[in-house]
Amino acid sequence: MDRRTFLHAIGAGTPLWLAALADPTRTSRSSTEQDEAPRCELSRCDACGELKGVAAAANGSPKIATCRCEPSLCGRCGEVIHPRKICGHYWCEERQALIHVPWFAGMKHSC
Secondary structure, X not given: OOHHHHHHHXXXXXXXHXXXXXXXXXXXXXXXXXXXXXXXXXXXXXXXXXXXXXXXXXXXXXXXXXXXXXXXXXXXXXXXXXXXXXXXXEEEOOOOEEEEOOHHHHOOOOO
């Protein structure tokens, strides 16, 4: 997704994952392309240095990859529940893969 499409989607209030699906430059992949690495549009965060942006999951669907600058906070006390965004994804450079953070990752927090 190019910058213009991204900014248009944000201005229209469209969620990023939906904007990535509706990207007119995105074409369906042929059977030979499905064996290639998934399409990623990641950039380094200026604050923490991790990769964030839109990345393709193993099944090819686009997902938002967040960095450590967006932790999950408790709605009651405001403390950090988990260093990653719960029910979100992040890009693991070591594995070169998109990793999901499940909802139950923050269950050990207590106020």
